[in-house]
Amino acid sequence: MIAVARSLRSQASGTRREGSEINVETLQGLVVIRGKVDSDVAKQAAEGIAKGIEGVKSVKNDLQVIALAKREVIDDKVRPE
Numbered sequence: 001m002i003a004v005a006r007s008l009r010s011q012a013s014g015t016r017r018e019g020s021e022i023n024v025e026t027l028q029g030l031v032v033i034r035g036k037v038d039s040d041v042a043k044q045a046a047e048g049i050a051k052g053i054e055g056v057k058s059v060k061n062d063l064q065v066i067a068l069a070k071r072e073v074i075d076d077k078v079r080p081e
Contacts, residue, residue, distance in 0.1 A: 007053050022046055022063065029057030038068045 021035040031050045037043050047061040 024050075029055060030060065031056050031058070032060045032062060034062045036064050036066050038066070040065055 022037070023034045025032040025034070031053075033046055033050060037046065043061065043063045043065055046063060047059055050056055050059045050061075
């Protein structure tokens with residue numbers, strides 16, 4: 001299933017916007033996608049790509065939709081100075 005993760009990352013990179021952070025885990029046909037994207041459209045696109053990959057039986061979409069500008073503010077508060 002490593003090929004599934006590579007394929008998803010490859011296909012998603014063409015549709016992702018700057019600021020998307022997508023992590024992919026696979027196990028026996030189950031794909032779990034986690035991370036942060038900037039819109040519902042990006043979240044659904046990642047899930048659609050995963051579902052379209054040969055060998056994928058089910059997809060669990062745990063992506064969080066957080067606007068990039070808001071994420072930068074949150075990240076700035078978390079980073080030590």
